[in-house]
Structures are given as C-alpha cells and as structure tokens.
Amino acid sequence: MRRYHDRLLFSASDLVNFLGCRHATFLDRRQLDDPAPVAEDDAYTKLLQEKGFEHERALRERLQTQGRQIVEIAPGGSLNDRTARTADAMREGVEVIYQGALLSDAWHGYADFLVRVDGDSRLGSYHYEPLDTKLAHSAKPKHVIQLAVYADLLTAVQGRPPERLHVQLGTGTTISLRTADVSYYFVHARGRFESFVQQLPPQSVGAPCRACDLCRWRERCEAEWMAADHLTQVARISSAQIEKLNSAGIRTVAELAMVGAQSTIPGMRREVLERLSAQARLQADKRSTGANRVEVLPVDPGRGFERMPKTDEGDLFFDMEGDPLVDGGLEYLFGFAYRSGVSIGFQD
Numbered sequence: 001m002r003r004y005h006d007r008l009l010f011s012a013s014d015l016v017n018f019l020g021c022r023h024a025t026f027l028d029r030r031q032l033d034d035p036a037p038v039a040e041d042d043a044y045t046k047l048l049q050e051k052g053f054e055h056e057r058a059l060r061e062r063l064q065t066q067g068r069q070i071v072e073i074a075p076g077g078s079l080n081d082r083t084a085r086t087a088d089a090m091r092e093g094v095e096v097i098y099q100g101a102l103l104s105d106a107w108h109g110y111a112d113f114l115v116r117v118d119g120d121s122r123l124g125s126y127h128y129e130p131l132d133t134k135l136a137h138s139a140k141p142k143h144v145i146q147l148a149v150y151a152d153l154l155t156a157v158q159g160r161p162p163e164r165l166h167v168q169l170g171t172g173t174t175i176s177l178r179t180a181d182v183s184y185y186f187v188h189a190r191g192r193f194e195s196f197v198q199q200l201p202p203q204s205v206g207a208p209c210r211a212c213d214l215c216r217w218r219e220r221c222e223a224e225w226m227a228a229d230h231l232t233q234v235a236r237i238s239s240a241q242i243e244k245l246n247s248a249g250i251r252t253v254a255e256l257a258m259v260g261a262q263s264t265i266p267g268m269r270r271e272v273l274e275r276l277s278a279q280a281r282l283q284a285d286k287r288s289t290g291a292n293r294v295e296v297l298p299v300d301p302g303r304g305f306e307r308m309p310k311t312d313e314g315d316l317f318f319d320m321e322g323d324p325l326v327d328g329g330l331e332y333l334f335g336f337a338y339r340s341g342v343s344i345g346f347q348d
Helices: 012-020 022-033 043-065 079-092 141-158 179-198 218-228 239-247 253-257 270-289
Strands: 002-004 007-009 070-072 096-104 107-121 124-133 164-168 174-178 316-323 330-340 342-347
Touching: 012 022, 012 141, 012 179, 022 179, 043 070, 043 107, 043 124, 079 096, 079 107, 079 141, 096 141, 107 141, 124 141, 141 164, 141 179, 164 179, 174 179, 239 270, 253 270
Parallel strands: 070 096, 124 164
Antiparallel strands: 002 007, 096 107, 107 124, 164 174, 316 330, 330 342
16 A cells, blocks of 8 residues: 555555554554554564565566566555556557556555466457466455456456466465456455545454454554553453453453453353453452462363373374475475384384
8 A cells, every 4th residue: 555646556465464464454454544563574574475476477478488488566656556567468469468567546666577368358369467476375255356457457458358267286286266256355445445444434443354364454453552561461361251251341461351250242152251351350369479389270171182192102203394385395204203212202
C-alpha cells in the first residue's frame, strides 16, 4: 500500500494481508499518514526471500533452455514506464514476459511470469496467463488471491480474463486453476478490503494469528499486548474464548486471574474457564514475583500423558529432522535411542 500520484495504490500483498489480519491493514494505512518504526526482516525471512528468488530464476533458466522467447521488464523507471513496456511486450506477442508490471485504477502488481496462450483477445489470437513461483509444497489460498489480482489487471490490458492461473511450487509441480472458479470470491474479498480502507475504523486491536510470524508489525503488537495486559498473552487461549470473556467484562490477564472457581461465562464450559483462570494466575504470579510456580494437574484417565503406553526396557525413540527449503525437501538427520543399562544414541 502506497501513495502514487496523490492516490492510494494497492497490491496483491495488501489484499492477502487484509484477509489474514485486518489490524495489519489498519496499521499499513495509518503508516502512510503517521509513519512509525517497523520490524526489520529477520534472518529466516531473508532466507525465505532469497530461496524464493532462486526458485524464480531457476524457472526462467529452464524456460530459456527450452528455447522459449523471454523478455524481462527490467526494474528502474516509473511504474507507468514499466507498465507501458509490459503492454508493448504483450502487443508484440512475446512468449514469456518476466517481471511484467500491471496497473489498473487503484491496483498494481509485478507478476513473476506472463505466459502467452492461444485464445482471442484485444491483442489478437492470443492472450496471457499469470504464473507465479512459490517455495511451498502445496498451493495455498494466498497464492490464488495473488494470481487473481494479476488476472484482474491482465483483463484490463487484453480485454478478457485469462483462462487459467498457474503456480509452480517448490517441488517443481505446477498447479493450474480456472480463473472463473475463484473470480467471485476475489471480487467479494477485494470489495471488503477497499471498503475497510476507505472507512478506516478510528481504533483497532490486533490478535495473534497465523500471519504474525512474517508480519512487519509483530513487535508493535506484542508490545501493545504486554502494555494492555491483553488476554492474548494467556497460554492456550483462543480468539473465540477471548471474545466470550470480553463480553462478560473480562479484558485483562489480571481480571481473568481473579475469576472465582464458581464463576460462569455464557457459552463457556466451567472446566475451560477454570483452566484459563488458573493459567492466568500462574502468569500473573510470575510477573509479580519473578518465581516459577508449578501446579501439578490431577491425572485424567485416557487424556494427556495417560494415553501413552507404559514404559518398557525395549522402548525405542526415533527422531527425524529436515530442511523444507531444499528443493523437493530434505530429511537429513535420523536418530534413535534405547536403554540397556546405559543410554546409547545413534545418528546419521
């Protein structure tokens, strides 16, 4: 999300972020008017980015080896300039356009590859379909959303939507989806995003979600949760449970720690409330005293460690580690241990 010629300009990443966490979109929008420090990419994020670039370059080299005509829209120059060069390449009928720039109304994007396919369009007897490279071993919803943005931008140039969307995974497999199968959801999601940004709420509070690990606002949110004594800090608490507690007037870890054993919360089982309150008390006690206090839970037959088989001298323990960032995946460490008077370990 950025300002471009005195107007807001959105990208596929903005829509993906919104669908993962509206609070991130709130902070992104506010950042344009009131800039604040953001978290720097950590070593793992940088590694993912570099691996992604390698995967992308590998596909380009493979296409070149196959004799495909490839034109790169080199970085540099304005967005309008890169968009014009991309449109020129499309009109010329180039087989594959690498890093093509697309712009329409308030949206823009840089597609990894635009591939020429048969089918009439404003360009002639052909049109283009987007192909993106991803390190993941399976296609994910966010990949589809990103491709749907590119498809919509392509439609504005060639006068028709692409028939299919393509993503090449880290395994080398290419997944193709029909544009028509995702277009309705995309249009609805884009509308919700634009409405949210145009009528931004006066305040917003984040909550832990799957998007946190790679979010540039993670440090800010964590600091806010700590300062507000937010319930998100309670171990093993869910967002649905937080909503129920908030509705009952319980909004902080300290307030949850004070909940009595006979208290009730609408829609929440008493044993769940007791567990959450006990956990809050342990964490509140740690903050105030600095000491680690442990409460041993009663044995619950058929649950937890009680589900494990009884120990035996013949038990073997097996461990396997891997590197998911290697092409195709790599399982590189196998180990087992057993007891026979002394512990013996083996790894290869």
